Amino acid sequence: MLPPRIVRRIILAPLVIVVTVLVLVTLPLWLLVTFGASLRLPPPQRRGLRFVWFGAAWLTLESAVLIACLGLWLSGAFGRARRQERHYALIRWFLSKVYAVAVRIFRLTLVVEEPPxxxxxxxxxxxxxxxxxxxxxxxxxxxxxxxxxxxxxxxxxxxxxxxxxxxxxxxxxxxxxxxxxxxxxxxxxxxxxxxxxxxxxxxxxxxxxxxxxxxxxxxxxxxxxxxxxxxxxxxxxxxxxxxxxxxxxxxxxxxxxxxxxxxxxxxxxxxxxxxxxxxxxxxxxxxxxxxxxxxxxxxxxxxxxxxxxxxxxxxxxxxxxxxxxxxxxxxxxxxxxxxxxxxxxxxxxxxxxxxxxxxxxxxxxxxxxx
Structure with a gap:
């Protein structure tokens, strides 16, 4: 069962930030262990380093969004329309960064066919x-x-x-x-x-x-x-x-x-x-x-x-x-x-x-x- 909203706010959200800090502090160790483990796999399966980099980037961006949301909540003296506009801008920023990371780490190419x-x-x-x-x-x-x-x-x-x-x-x-x-x-x-x-x-x-x-x-x-x-x-x-x-x-x-x-x-x-x-x-x-x-x-x-x-x-x-x-x-x-x-x-x-x-x-x- 999904925990109540207040529990998610005071436990899960801070937990993500704590985990992010721990991952970033220990990132060199994660990379070293993953690199050593990947040497035992054939080249097509040596994806560990890419996944570690992407996971660290994702956690960092998640934490940044949570901190920004806290700031928007504390400065909530603006109208509903302006509030929604800022949150849409925050989602746009987050997804653009995730996309850029995916392009760099996974060599992602996205081709879109549009109407004339x-x-x-x-x-x-x-x-x-x-x-x-x-x-x-x-x-x-x-x-x-x-x-x-x-x-x-x-x-x-x-x-x-x-x-x-x-x-x-x-x-x-x-x-x-x-x-x-x-x-x-x-x-x-x-x-x-x-x-x-x-x-x-x-x-x-x-x-x-x-x-x-x-x-x-x-x-x-x-x-x-x-x-x-x-x-x-x-x-x-x-x-x-x-x-x-x-x-x-x-x-x-x-x-x-x-x-x-x-x-x-x-x-x-x-x-x-x-x-x-x-x-x-x-x-x-x-x-x-x-x-x-x-x-x-x-x-x-x-x-x-x-x-x-x-x-x-x-x-x-x-x-x-x-x-x-x-x-x-x-x-x-x-x-x-x-x-x-x-x-x-x-x-x-x-x-x-x-x-x-x-x-x-x-x-x-x-x-x-x-």
């Missing part, structure tokens, strides 16, 4: 809120997405997260001071959808509500179970379309539909990415992290006027875009492996839903099941 910068696209980036629907894969996808929204696109992200993430003190403090939501693991889908609806209702032109419709990372077992659940619910069409997707779990529509309904003026952004998809657990990262990490992402916008408003059309539309993401991932992996991607076309080429149907869903542990 037409006058309409440039205007849309500044004139209305957005609902962001992203695939869920790998441990760092959420951080990278939030980093891009804050730093490159100057958006204020909102997200529904698992309550257990509040064990991370800096995340606990900062996120709880901004329009976000933590939900207990056993709270049920209705609670998650209600929180999404609440966050979407109050968005303005600078906000972005982030949802991961799959509800978790892809694994073959989860894919089989998700298809079976669709079949048991009598959703034969959705089950058949899910079987045609090789890299994604079928999207859960309730959260996305709730967001679109609560904020009908919002555009919908779809985000596809690939590169470190197979690195799901800590063990995967330790064993298989490449010497030079590369992530490729692509996003496209669906204007609010083109988003369908009846549920059945929305569900079909969401599956169409999810099929497009799956086809894009297949093409990216084929190109990376030196193969010619199959000429399957995009989901829009294969199926043109009537009345330009559109739909999204939900995030990490925030399902939107049907």
């Amino acid at each position: 910068p037409t006058p309409q696209e440039r205007a849309a980036r500044l004139s209305r809120p957005v609902v962001v629907l992203s695939r869920h894969a790998g441990p760092g996808d959420s951080f990278l997405l939030i980093y891009l929204l804050l730093s490159r696109y100057e958006r204020r992200p909102r997200i529904v997260m698992k309550a257990a993430l509040q064990y991370d003190p800096s995340l606990d403090v900062v996120v709880n001071r901004l329009p976000n939501a933590f939900v207990p693991r056993r709270s049920g889908r209705e609670r998650v959808v209600a929180e999404i609806r609440r966050l979407a209702t109050t968005m303005d032109d600078h906000d972005a509500l982030v949802i991961f419709p799959e509800g978790g990372n892809f694994t073959p077992r989860r894919r089989r179970l998700a298809i079976r659940r669709l079949e048991e619910k009598g959703l034969a069409e959705e089950a058949e379309r899910a079987r045609g997707m090789d890299h994604l779990l079928p999207p859960r529509p309730n959260g996305a539909i709730a967001a679109i309904t609560a904020c009908p003026e919002a555009d919908v952004i779809f985000v596809a990415h690939t590169g470190l998809d197979d690195l799901v657990t800590i063990g995967d990262v330790w064993r298989r992290l490449p010497y030079a990490a590369r992530i490729t992402a692509k996003w496209w916008r669906v204007p609010a006027a083109e988003v369908p408003r009846d549920r059945e059309s929305q569900v079909r539309w969401l599956y169409s875009h999810w099929e497009e993401i799956d086809a894009w991932i297949t093409a990216q992996r084929s190109t990376r492996d030196g193969e010619t991607p199959p000429d399957r076309g995009t989901a829009r080429d294969q199926e043109a839903p009537p009345d330009q149907e559109v739909v999204p869903d939900q995030g990490e542990g925030a399902p939107g099941g049907r």
Whole structure:
């Protein structure tokens, strides 16, 4: 069970700072031990030094955020809007530093394919809120997405997260001071959808509500179970379309539909990415992290006027875009492996839903099941 907030503030937060000081003081010893241990491993597995450096950098940045949050709390004589602006700036600073460290230590390369910068696209980036629907894969996808929204696109992200993430003190403090939501693991889908609806209702032109419709990372077992659940619910069409997707779990529509309904003026952004998809657990990262990490992402916008408003059309539309993401991932992996991607076309080429149907869903542990 998650400790009460007061316990987390007076125990967990100071503990992070204490651990950081101890790690920094003993860092030469950690590096020496890790280097000696790595000599017994084959070269591809000599990742210990990189992980020690990254861990020390992460702890240092976490402690800096906690100290800054304490300073903002003590000087809290400013309005709510100004207070939120400073906390968003703090998150932007933290994620930009983490990204810079990852680039330096793990040789991370991030390539993003964007829509052409037409006058309409440039205007849309500044004139209305957005609902962001992203695939869920790998441990760092959420951080990278939030980093891009804050730093490159100057958006204020909102997200529904698992309550257990509040064990991370800096995340606990900062996120709880901004329009976000933590939900207990056993709270049920209705609670998650209600929180999404609440966050979407109050968005303005600078906000972005982030949802991961799959509800978790892809694994073959989860894919089989998700298809079976669709079949048991009598959703034969959705089950058949899910079987045609090789890299994604079928999207859960309730959260996305709730967001679109609560904020009908919002555009919908779809985000596809690939590169470190197979690195799901800590063990995967330790064993298989490449010497030079590369992530490729692509996003496209669906204007609010083109988003369908009846549920059945929305569900079909969401599956169409999810099929497009799956086809894009297949093409990216084929190109990376030196193969010619199959000429399957995009989901829009294969199926043109009537009345330009559109739909999204939900995030990490925030399902939107049907």
